[in-house]
Amino acid sequence: xxxxxxxxxxxxxxxxxxxxxxxxxxxxxxxxxxxxxxxxxxxxxxxxxxxxxxxxxxxxxxxxxxxxxxxxxxxxxxxxxxxxxxxxxxxxxxxxxxxxxxxxxxxxxxxxxxxxxxxxxxxxxxxxxxxxxxxxxxxxxxxxxxxxxxxxxxxxxxxxxxxxxxxxxxxxxxxxxxxxxxxxxxxxxxxxxxxxxxxxxxxxxxxxxxxxxxxxxxxxxxxxxxxxxxxxxxxxxxxxxxxxxxxxxxxxxxxxxxxxxxxxxxxxxxxxxxxxxxxxxxxxxxxxxxxxxxxxxxxxxxxxxxxxxxxxxxxxxxxxxxxxxxxxxxxxxxxxx
Amino acid sequence: xxxxxxxxxxxxxxxxxxxxxxxxxxxxxxxxxxxxxxxxxxxxxxxxxxxxxxxxxxxxxxxxxxxxxxxxxxxxxxxxxxxxxxxxxxxxxxxxxxxxxxxxxxxxxxxxxxxxxxxxxxxxxxxxxxxxxxxxxxxxxxxxxxxxxxxxxxxxxxxxxxxxxxxxxxxxxxxxxxxxxxxxxxxxxxxxxxxxxxxxxxxxxxxxxxxxxxxxxxxxxxxxxxxxxxxxxxxxxxxxxxxxxxxxxxxxxxxxxxxxxxxxxxxxxxxxxxxxxxxxxxxxxxxxxxxxxxxxxxxxxxxxxxxxxxxxxxxxxxxxxxxxxxxxxxxxxxxxxxxxxxxxxxxxxxxxxxxxxxxxxxxxxxxxxxxxxxxxxxxxxxxxxxxxxxxxxxxxxxxxxxxxxxxxxxxxxxxxxxxxxxxxxxxxxxxxxxxxxxxxxxxxxxxxxxxxxxxxxxxxxxxxxxxxxxxxxxxxxxxxxxxxxxxxxxxxxxxxxxxxx
Numbered sequence: 001x002x003x004x005x006x007x008x009x010x011x012x013x014x015x016x017x018x019x020x021x022x023x024x025x026x027x028x029x030x031x032x033x034x035x036x037x038x039x040x041x042x043x044x045x046x047x048x049x050x051x052x053x054x055x056x057x058x059x060x061x062x063x064x065x066x067x068x069x070x071x072x073x074x075x076x077x078x079x080x081x082x083x084x085x086x087x088x089x090x091x092x093x094x095x096x097x098x099x100x101x102x103x104x105x106x107x108x109x110x111x112x113x114x115x116x117x118x119x120x121x122x123x124x125x126x127x128x129x130x131x132x133x134x135x136x137x138x139x140x141x142x143x144x145x146x147x148x149x150x151x152x153x154x155x156x157x158x159x160x161x162x163x164x165x166x167x168x169x170x171x172x173x174x175x176x177x178x179x180x181x182x183x184x185x186x187x188x189x190x191x192x193x194x195x196x197x198x199x200x201x202x203x204x205x206x207x208x209x210x211x212x213x214x215x216x217x218x219x220x221x222x223x224x225x226x227x228x229x230x231x232x233x234x235x236x237x238x239x240x241x242x243x244x245x246x247x248x249x250x251x252x253x254x255x256x257x258x259x260x261x262x263x264x265x266x267x268x269x270x271x272x273x274x275x276x277x278x279x280x281x282x283x284x285x286x287x288x289x290x291x292x293x294x295x296x297x298x299x300x301x302x303x304x305x306x307x308x309x310x311x312x313x314x315x316x317x318x319x320x321x322x323x324x325x326x327x328x329x330x331x332x333x334x335x336x337x
Numbered sequence: 338x339x340x341x342x343x344x345x346x347x348x349x350x351x352x353x354x355x356x357x358x359x360x361x362x363x364x365x366x367x368x369x370x371x372x373x374x375x376x377x378x379x380x381x382x383x384x385x386x387x388x389x390x391x392x393x394x395x396x397x398x399x400x401x402x403x404x405x406x407x408x409x410x411x412x413x414x415x416x417x418x419x420x421x422x423x424x425x426x427x428x429x430x431x432x433x434x435x436x437x438x439x440x441x442x443x444x445x446x447x448x449x450x451x452x453x454x455x456x457x458x459x460x461x462x463x464x465x466x467x468x469x470x471x472x473x474x475x476x477x478x479x480x481x482x483x484x485x486x487x488x489x490x491x492x493x494x495x496x497x498x499x500x501x502x503x504x505x506x507x508x509x510x511x512x513x514x515x516x517x518x519x520x521x522x523x524x525x526x527x528x529x530x531x532x533x534x535x536x537x538x539x540x541x542x543x544x545x546x547x548x549x550x551x552x553x554x555x556x557x558x559x560x561x562x563x564x565x566x567x568x569x570x571x572x573x574x575x576x577x578x579x580x581x582x583x584x585x586x587x588x589x590x591x592x593x594x595x596x597x598x599x600x601x602x603x604x605x606x607x608x609x610x611x612x613x614x615x616x617x618x619x620x621x622x623x624x625x626x627x628x629x630x631x632x633x634x635x636x637x638x639x640x641x642x643x644x645x646x647x648x649x650x651x652x653x654x655x656x657x658x659x660x661x662x663x664x665x666x667x668x669x670x671x672x673x674x675x676x677x678x679x680x681x682x683x684x685x686x687x688x689x690x691x692x693x694x695x696x697x698x699x700x701x702x703x704x705x706x707x708x709x710x711x712x713x714x715x716x717x718x719x720x721x722x723x724x725x726x727x728x729x730x731x732x733x734x735x736x737x738x739x740x741x742x743x744x745x746x747x748x749x750x751x752x753x754x755x756x757x758x759x760x761x762x763x764x765x766x767x768x769x770x771x772x773x774x775x776x777x778x779x780x781x782x783x784x785x786x787x788x789x790x791x792x793x794x795x796x797x798x799x800x801x802x803x804x805x806x807x808x809x810x811x812x813x814x815x816x817x818x819x820x821x822x823x824x825x826x827x828x829x830x831x832x833x834x835x836x837x838x
Contacts, residue, residue, distance in 0.1 A: 206698045206706035213695055216684035223643070223681050224696040224750065225667045283686040 020275060020289070020325055024296050031303040038306055045185065049177075051298040052191035053078075053246040053253065054268055055291065058276075059198040060242030061269035062290050066202070067235045068215035068282025069129065069136035072266050073143035074243050077121050079262030080151040081114040081247025085172065086165040086257035087154070088113060094167030098160050107171050115244040121147055122240015126233035144266075148259075155259040166256040176252025187249055194242065199287035201238075211235055215282025271318070272297055275325040296321065343402075344369040344532050345421070345501050350389050350399035359385045362399070363558045365551055367501065372523060372533045374543045374564065377553035378576055378769035383536055386553070387423065387503060391416045404500065422494030426506040428486050432479035437461035439478050440493045464492050468522060484515035491522060495531075502526065503534040508542060509767060512629040520546055538769065539796075540569040554578055577771050584770075585802035586777050590784045592621035592805055597758055597789055602639060602649035609644075610636045610813040617758065617789045622780060624804025625793040626829045631810040633793045634676050637760040641666045641673040653757075667696065672756035674747055676763045676793070682747050683735045690717035690731030693749045720749035724779065741772025748779055758789045765799065777803060797826050811836045 015022060032039045057074060064071040087098035088110035121143060128139045156162045178186045202208035210231045213221040222228050251257045270280075276293025278285030297318060304314050345367040352360040360382050367373045377383050389396040392410035401408050403419060410416040413423065430439050437457050438445075446453040446460070461474035470488050478486060487507060494502050504523075508516045523533055523546060535547055543550060544564060551561040552575045559575050573584065597617040604610050610632040617623055625633045638644045640651065642660035651658055653669055660666045666673070675681040684692055694701065694713045701709050701716075717731045724745045728738055735743060744764065751759060761780070765773045780803065784790055794800050800807050807819045809832035816832040 204708055204710070206702040206708055209691070209695070209698055209708060212687060212691070213684055216687045217681070219677075219681035220675075220684055221695075223641075223663055223673060223675055225664045225699070225754075226695075227664070279686070283684065 019328055020277065020296065021292050023321075023325075024292055024299065027296070027299055027303065031299070031307055034307045038303060043302070043306070045188070047295070047298045047302045048188045048191075049185050049253075050302060051294055052185075052187040053250045054265070054272065054298070055191045055294045056194050056242050056246040056249070057265055057269040058272045058290055058294050059194055059287075060239035060246075061266070062198065062273050062278055062285055062287070063202075063211060063235045064136070064239050065270070065273050065278045065280060066215045066282060066285045067211050067232060068218065069232075069235070070140065070270065070280070071125065071236070071239055072137065072140040073121065073125060073147055074140075074239070074269055075262040075265035075267075076144045076147040076151065077118050077240060077243040077262070078247040078250060078265055079257075079259060080121075080147050080154075081118050081244040082251040082257035082261040083151055083155055083165065083259060084114045084117060085110045085248045085251040086168055087160070089169050089172045089251070090165070090167040091169050096160075096163065097167070098157075098165055100159065107169060110172070111248055114248045115241055118244025118247065119237055119241040122243070123233060123237040125240070126236030129236065130229040130232035151259045162259065164256055164258045168251060168255050172252045173255050174252075176249055176254070187253060190245075190249065194245065195287060195291060198242075202287060207231070207234060212283055215279075215284075217283075268297065271322050275322060277329065280326075342368060344404060346402040347386070347390060348400050348402070350386060350401075351397045352385055352389055352394055353397050359556050360389065360396075361557045363553070363556070365558065366561070367532045367534060368549070369500070369532050370527055370530045371548040372527055372535050372546050374535045374537065374547035374550040375553070376537070376543065376550060376572060376576060378771055381553040381576070381769075382556040383553055384505075385556075387505070387536075390421070390503075391423065417494070417497050417499065420498060420500040421503070422497060422499040422501070423503040424487065424490045424494065424505065424507055426509055428483070428490060430478045430486050430489065433477065435475050435477055436465075436472055436481075436489055437474040439489055440464070440496055460496075461492075464496055468492055468495060468525065470522075482515070483510050484512070484518065487511075487519070488522065491526075495526070499531065501532045501534065503536070505536045506538070506767075507535070508537065508539065516542070538767075540572060543572070544569070552576055573770055576769075584774070584798065586774075586781045588781075588803075588805065590620055590622060590781070590805050593619035593787065595619075596654060598652040599640065600650040600652070602636060602651075603647045604632070604635060604639060604813075605645045605647045608813065610639070610810070613649075613810070613813075613815045615808050615815065615818070617791065619789055620784050620787045621805050622784050622790045622792055622803055624800040624807035624824075625791055625810065626797075626800050626807050627810040627816070627833050629795065630812070631833065632813040633810050634762055635813075636810070637673060637762055637791060637793065638675075641671060641760060643673075667754055667756075670755070670757035671760065672751035672754055672758070673760045674751060674762060674764055676766065678740070678743060678747065678767070683743050685736035686734055688732045689721070689726070689728045689735055689738065689746055690714060692735045692746050693717045693720045693731075694753060696750050697753045716753060720746075720753065723752075724749050725775070739768075739772075741768035741775070744768055744772065744776060745779075748776070756788065758791070759783060760791045760793075762793045763795065764792060765794075765796075797829060800829060801825065809833050809835075 057078065061071055061074060088105065089107055090097050092104045125140055125143050128134055129136050175186050175190065180186050180189065202211065210226045213226055214228050214231050218228050247262065250261060272293035273285065273290050274280050275296060276291070277289035300314055300317055305311060343366045347363065347365045349362040349364055350360050351362055363382065363386055365386065375383055385394065388394040390401060391413050392415065393412060403421065408419060410419065431442065440461055441457055446456040458474050465472055465474065470492060472485060472488070478489070491502065507519060511519060526533060537543060547564045549561055550564050550567055550572065552559045552572065554576060595616045596619045600614050602610060602613045613636055627633050635644055639646055642662045642665050651660060658669050660669065684695065690713065694716045698708060701712055703709065714731060721728060721731065726745045726749065727742050735746065738746070765776050780790055780792065792803060801824050804824065807824050807829060809816045809819065809829055811833055814836055816835040819828050
């Protein structure tokens with residue numbers, strides 16, 4: 001009796017610790033039961049393809065959340081990167097070029113410009129937050145509006161005058177929709193490489209461990225010889241860089257850009273992270289958890305459409321999952337105390 | 338009142354948690370108009386017993402009798418409505434509300450549909466007057482001191498006509514004047530027939546204020562005695578279950594040559610420490626005494642580079658060094674164990690292991706800052722073994738450890754930085770007697786290895802029992818140094834109040 005009791009307790013604990021992963025498995029199984037065609041390589045590829053940029057966004061957001069902050073500027077920074085990429089990456093013979101007289105430039109230019117601008121915005125966030133001790137919520141809200149304003153001004157430059165930008169070079173779109181070996185989308189490989197790199201940084205590098213320390217207790221981190229200011233600036237800088245990369249890929253995936261790109265993407269990123277067990281008060285979070293969080297929302301989007309659920313229901317289901325997942329996490333921790 | 342003369346009886350309370358018998362048939366009987374001290378080491382079951390009383394935990398066996406009637410409370414609110422209130426160690430008032438709003442929160446007097454502030458004001462004024470508290474009912478709570486906030490909590494309990502008030506370590510963040518004031522209030526309540534259950538670790542207070550003492554150990558009640566019949570050593574030996582006639586390890590330090598010299602340290606803030614100089618020898622424990630507000634914490638934090646100086650020089654081994662931040666200090670072999678364990682010590686959600694080696698990542702990191710995980714774990718395991726830290730694993734979150742074990746982890750963290758000078762700010766605050774002894778042993782070992790130790794302490798016996806030399810500060814200035822037999826309570830107190838007018 002005692003032994004079975006112990007096993008069942010262990011099982012309950014295991015289920016509690018992996019509730020979100022189980023949720024994902026159940027979701028997939030249910031969808032497959034309703035429509036067995038869901039179980040295929042192509043579906044997996046499509047889900048990953050749709051969520052590659054979201055995964056990169058969530059990677060950036062994860063740094064910020066673990067450091068004890070939040071980044072509301074993520075989506076608009078991504079939008080700016082997409083517009084910069086599109087405007088600098090058009091083919092020379094396209095009829096409505098953003099810069100009609102610009103010579104043909106290598107694609108490394110739009111790539112670097114997009115990443116550099118976004119990283120600067122991120123560094124700006126980090127510097128203001130760390131040096132002036134203004135809450136991240138407020139600073140990044142401001143940066144969100146600024147980034148959008150910059151984007152609108154740039155997008156409105158003549159002769160473009162706020163028209164959607166198209167005609168992006170093949171070499172760029174290849175990164176968004178090309179297939180390696182005719183099977184595996186390049187964008188998925190990029191996203192996975194980024195995820196792996198982020199895992200490595202957070203888990204293995206001194207900088208990554210310092211991020212957990214700063215998010216866990218900034219005062220104690222300072223006393224323990226950790227450069228809190230530099231760490232925070234680094235966190236937001238890396239986050240900006242990743243939003244920039246996501247924006248570049250978003251443009252590559254869709255073959256163009258408008259100033260509306262990236263609207264509210266930060267909320268998807270935050271939701272994926274917290275559902276994946278990243279604490280919104282800092283100090284806690286794992287990369288595998290975050291990946292599961294991204295996949296859950298990806299499967300809900302794709303899978304429920306696949307089995308013919310009214311897409312408007314998806315929003316309601318997503319909302320419930322966000323609240324339930326975080327609520328469950330908090331309850332679990334309360335009980336353990 | 339019940340016939341047998343007790344206002345509150347807890348009979349044979351048993352509480353089991355998975356795998357642990359937290360309370361084993363614990364009985365506590367409290368008479369009205371007495372101060373009843375409840376003592377025991379951390380983990381002895383005092384808080385569990387109180388939680389069973391208030392219904393925060395459901396007890397497995399036993400009954401609670403209040404005023405002759407069996408009761409079953411469903412929480413703090415239910416209990417206070419029946420006349421049992423608890424003043425917690427850490428207070429959580431509504432800082433942006435006024436004194437009177439805090440007292441009557443949740444039961445504002447109503448006139449029609451609006452709050453009757455006039456009645457609230459008058460009631461509060463009468464209540465505060467009855468308790469001899471000189472507070473403005475309209476003052477915002479955020480402008481008050483900890484001691485004043487505590488008085489408000491007590492006033493709130495009285496406003497419910499509380500018959501039993503439980504105080505959990507009420508003096509842990511009070512100055513000695515404020516403690517005296519609290520004791521006046523307690524005496525006043527006692528004379529009005531209120532029973533006080535007083536939970537504390539401080540022997541001197543217990544002997545001063547309490548009528549009866551109940552002592553718990555490992556989830557059982559050892560017994561109840563008249564306070565007058567107990568000596569400090571008796572209380573301690575009953576609490577720890579072994580004879581602790583020696584509260585401190587023997588002093589065997591042999592201070593060597595001068596290692597650190599602090600010269601003319603003055604804060605950039607006029608009200609903080611000014612023109613403080615002292616020397617520190619190898620293998621020495623220097624006690625830093627003084628009252629709250631003597632700026633001792635500020636001084637050691639300045640030595641560690643956390644506070645700005647207007648003037649002052651720091652010499653190590655005869656060479657002048659400059660310390661601008663904690664990294665500089667650590668590079669020069671200085672360590673600081675801060676006073677505020679929760680605020681600036683532990684990383685609550687990170688693992689015990691990470692909490693030990695977090696300050697030496699610099700040393701553990703290789704190319705690009707790549708951390709050697711295996712080496713980290715080895716260091717953590719070694720530290721846990723060396724300081725006998727009780728933790729299920731190195732991955733256990735820090736916040737699930739007891740205060741004493743958390744403090745040992747923080748010692749481990751600083752020891753890993755291989756310091757020559759250890760600045761310890763109230764190293765035994767809020768931890769139980771057994772753990773205190775272990776911390777003292779660690780300190781004595783460090784001194785024996787030739788390290789220099791500075792220990793700030795507000796507990797006189799600790800200064801007297803541990804320090805080779807005591808420097809006393811008063812209002813930011815150095816009041817004097819004591820050595821040998823001159824280290825006694827009277828001398829320390831005389832110096833601690835030297836510049837007070």
